[in-house]
Amino acid sequence: MTTPPDPPARASARAAELRQSIAKHNHLYHNLATPELSDRDFDLIYDELVALELAYPALVTTDSPTQRVGGEPLKEFRRVRHIAPMLSLEKKEDLHTLTLFEADVRRKLPDFNPEYIVEPKIDGVSISVHYVDGSLSLGVTRGDGDEGDDITANLRTIPDIPLRLACAGKPPALLELRGEAFMMEADRIALNEDLRARGEKTFANTRNATSGSLKQLDPRLAAKRRLRAVFYSVGATDGIDFASHEAELESLRRMHLPVPGLWFKVVGITAAEAKARTIKEQEGEFPFEIDGCVIKINDTATCARLGLKTNVPAYAVAYKRPEWFGEATTKLKNIVVQVGRTGVLSPVAEVETVFLEGTNISRITLHNAEEIKRKDIRIGDTVVIKRAGRVIPAVVRVVDDRRDGSERIFTMPESCPACGGPVVQRNLSGGAATEVALRCENPNCPAQQARRIEYFAARSGLNIEGLGEIVADKLVERNLAQSPFDLFNLTREQLATLNLGTVTEPRVFGEKNAERVLAALTQARSAPLQKWIQALGLPSVGESTAIALAATHTTLAEIAQSEKLARVVTLADVKEELKQVNPRGKANRARDPATRAGLAEKEAALKDKLTRLQGEVAADGLGSEFGPALASELLAYFATDAGKELLRRFTALDRTDVATDKPPPANPDSPLAGKTVVVTGTLQHYSRGEAHAVLRAQGAKVTDNVSNKTDFLIAGSDAGSKLTKAQTLGVTILDEPALQSMLGQAAGD
Ligand code: IVH
Numbered sequence: 001m002t003t004p005p006d007p008p009a010r011a012s013a014r015a016a017e018l019r020q021s022i023a024k025h026n027h028l029y030h031n032l033a034t035p036e037l038s039d040r041d042f043d044l045i046y047d048e049l050v051a052l053e054l055a056y057p058a059l060v061t062t063d064s065p066t067q068r069v070g071g072e073p074l075k076e077f078r079r080v081r082h083i084a085p086m087l088s089l090e091k092k093e094d095l096h097t098l099t100l101f102e103a104d105v106r107r108k109l110p111d112f113n114p115e116y117i118v119e120p121k122i123d124g125v126s127i128s129v130h131y132v133d134g135s136l137s138l139g140v141t142r143g144d145g146d147e148g149d150d151i152t153a154n155l156r157t158i159p160d161i162p163l164r165l166a167c168a169g170k171p172p173a174l175l176e177l178r179g180e181a182f183m184m185e186a187d188r189i190a191l192n193e194d195l196r197a198r199g200e201k202t203f204a205n206t207r208n209a210t211s212g213s214l215k216q217l218d219p220r221l222a223a224k225r226r227l228r229a230v231f232y233s234v235g236a237t238d239g240i241d242f243a244s245h246e247a248e249l250e251s252l253r254r255m256h257l258p259v260p261g262l263w264f265k266v267v268g269i270t271a272a273e274a275k276a277r278t279i280k281e282q283e284g285e286f287p288f289e290i291d292g293c294v295i296k297i298n299d300t301a302t303c304a305r306l307g308l309k310t311n312v313p314a315y316a317v318a319y320k321r322p323e324w325f326g327e328a329t330t331k332l333k334n335i336v337v338q339v340g341r342t343g344v345l346s347p348v349a350e351v352e353t354v355f356l357e358g359t360n361i362s363r364i365t366l367h368n369a370e371e372i373k374r375k376d377i378r379i380g381d382t383v384v385i386k387r388a389g390r391v392i393p394a395v396v397r398v399v400d401d402r403r404d405g406s407e408r409i410f411t412m413p414e415s416c417p418a419c420g421g422p423v424v425q426r427n428l429s430g431g432a433a434t435e436v437a438l439r440c441e442n443p444n445c446p447a448q449q450a451r452r453i454e455y456f457a458a459r460s461g462l463n464i465e466g467l468g469e470i471v472a473d474k475l476v477e478r479n480l481a482q483s484p485f486d487l488f489n490l491t492r493e494q495l496a497t498l499n500l501g502t503v504t505e506p507r508v509f510g511e512k513n514a515e516r517v518l519a520a521l522t523q524a525r526s527a528p529l530q531k532w533i534q535a536l537g538l539p540s541v542g543e544s545t546a547i548a549l550a551a552t553h554t555t556l557a558e559i560a561q562s563e564k565l566a567r568v569v570t571l572a573d574v575k576e577e578l579k580q581v582n583p584r585g586k587a588n589r590a591r592d593p594a595t596r597a598g599l600a601e602k603e604a605a606l607k608d609k610l611t612r613l614q615g616e617v618a619a620d621g622l623g624s625e626f627g628p629a630l631a632s633e634l635l636a637y638f639a640t641d642a643g644k645e646l647l648r649r650f651t652a653l654d655r656t657d658v659a660t661d662k663p664p665p666a667n668p669d670s671p672l673a674g675k676t677v678v679v680t681g682t683l684q685h686y687s688r689g690e691a692h693a694v695l696r697a698q699g700a701k702v703t704d705n706v707s708n709k710t711d712f713l714i715a716g717s718d719a720g721s722k723l724t725k726a727q728t729l730g731v732t733i734l735d736e737p738a739l740q741s742m743l744g745q746a747a748g749d
Contacts, residue, residue, distance in 0.1 A: 017568065026065065026162070074539070078150040080149075081147050082388045102268075121581050122182060127141065127214075127233075130175070132608070134171025136161065151214050155181070174236060174306065178231065183228065185289045187225075272295045295319055297316065298317070301667075330352045330385060342439070346366070348366060375395065375397060384399060424441055462524040466513050488521060490517075529555070531546075679695070683739075714736070716735075
């Protein structure tokens with residue numbers, strides 16, 4: 001074996017020169033966005049270095065730019081201890097609480113000079129990077145703040161992070177740096193396209209994309225992810241000190257480390273707050289997304305004197321105004337309990353009216369008692385509320401430093417606030433567990449009656465314009481209607497004189513409105529069966545199930561007696577029986593041969609029955625979303641008094657029976673044809689109903705829940721648990737532009 005030649009002094013000097021030049025141009029290109037070399041010229045010097053190192057392998061150093069992507073995939077990440085712990089920050093939401101922060105510092109240090117640095121709070125993934133004698137030696141995730149994962153190989157692939165610090169003199173023996181890794185939104189979108197094409201999981205936001213990429217065990221994969229980094233402070237050091245945070249940032253910049261592109265030095269917390277707003281206004285200019293601002297005391301000695309408050313530094317705070325995140329703060333005046341159409345009791349917060357994203361908000365549903373407990377919401381609290389896009393507003397959290405002790409804990413009532421009847425928690429099917437929701441089970445509860453009427457008249461129901469929440473309440477209150485069917489017996493006189501106000505301050509519904517409602521009711525008589533099924537709110541029946549029922553039955557009476565539904569139930573029963581008689585099953589394996597022979601005979605007969613039933617169920621055309629639980633719940637409902645009464649009244653109604661709606665003819669060339677699709681979140685261009693209609697027109701089957709049968713999840717903004725579930729199941733996720741491009745494809749453009 002021949003040993004490679006020793007590099008002549010000339011070669012090693014040239015290699016050093018090339019490395020320095022590459023590092024410089026890398027910095028100009030990646031950190032300063034002011035390249036001086038063309039890509040070609042850069043490649044020339046890079047290739048020259050590669051050639052030199054090939055000829056003289058002894059020249060290769062770990063901090064050579066040719067060594068960014070290296071090594072074999074890891075089996076797992078090594079845990080390493082941070083030298084200085086990685087802290088988090090106390091959060092402030094308005095100028096008032098910032099002023100309290102400054103007053104607090106002044107109390108501790110009466111000679112405090114309030115000089116601050118205000119900088120963006122980068123919404124990425126925290127990292128810590130060590131430079132030993134000027135060379136990058138270690139990269140670590142935050143982990144629990146004391147220990148993180150060694151992700152050195154992945155961080156080395158990020159071109160923003162120099163492998164060697166630029167230092168005029170001797171580099172510091174140790175520099176432990178703190179910063180964030182991030183990905184630009186455009187790079188996330190490109191990455192998602194690529195992942196989607198390969199049938200892999202996509203990332204919902206840049207932070208997930210970054211953390212997913214940093215957790216790649218193979219650095220070659222991480223290298224392809226276009227990650228970036230920025231540093232904003234130092235942990236432990238040896239051989240270098242900074243008199244101020246300003247000096248620290250400037251020194252990092254001189255060492256060619258990427259630092260936030262915008263920060264301010266100010267005196268006084270009011271000035272700091274103003275600069276934080278300036279930074280927030282400029283957020284579109286940053287390559288990273290921001291999560292508010294950080295306000296730091298500039299003087300290092302002052303910071304050291306203040307030290308830590310248990311877990312967070314006493315010399316810096318995160319500043320995040322609620323409205324920066326589509327949020328607002330308001331006072332929660334009271335919690336009232338509403339009874340819904342199905343009898344579920346929901347607590348509703350009455351808040352001081354606030355204007356948020358185009359609407360005035362004064363009532364917010366709190367969903368259930370558990371949510372109130374989890375968020376520790378009390379009557380009298382100052383709360384942060386959020387309304388993103390068109391979603392319903394929600395209480396995000398309580399501002400607990402605004403509590404003064406007068407707040408009251410809320411408890412759910414023990415009886416129905418509308419009818420005084422008992423409330424129960426239903427057992428969940430099969431188990432000992434109970435539902436979270438409390439319910440009033442009195443079918444004659446006036447609140448339930450009013451909500452059923454409102455639901456019937458809503459746009460998603462039979463669209464009786466003018467008949468909303470208040471009219472429904474008053475009709476029930478005045479004994480004019482108990483069920484949607486009673487609406488058809490109302491006279492013009494009764495409607496026109498309906499008092500929507502109080503006895504002392506009457507406000508009648510009026511002739512015109514009465515006229516409109518009666519006209520809409522006449523129209524409703526000829527609405528298709530599917531619309532009726534939906535509007536009547538049969539148990540667990542939503543839009544897609546209503547469509548399936550109407551497409552496979554001609555009347556409600558037929559549904560009530562449906563053999564098709566019964567077959568779905570029988571099919572499930574047969575499957576269950578088959579499990580029981582399986583002679584190879586665990587329970588039967590040890591039985592005597594005669595018994596097992598008998599079981600085998602039964603099994604064969606059941607298998608025949610199963611095949612026959614499966615064929616019949618498929619031919620019935622109810623579709624796979626019609627499970628046995630839903631089918632038996634519906635049949636059971638029509639056996640109850642309430643169900644029988646509903647059927648009787650529906651049949652007695654003078655309805656022009658329109659032919660069953662057939663689904664629109666599907667476009668066979670559409671990429672959506674035959675696919676099972678779920679829509680979640682808020683879309684920009686379609687309401688939920690419109691999106692469903694558009695998808696169905698393409699021949700897609702629209703269902704409500706994500707399962708392993710789902711082909712596509714269309715995810716709008718604020719997608720929640722359905723998105724998470726789709727991601728875990730590996731379902732292909734389409735955002736709205738992707739949906740539109742598919743629809744465009746189907747249209748042939
Ligand atoms: S300073 C001792 N500055 O926010 C101070 N943190 O909630 C420690 N972060 O874990 C943090 N941008 O990951 C600081 N300009 C910035 C930051 C920043 C983002 C992150 C950091 C930290 C978290 C604190």
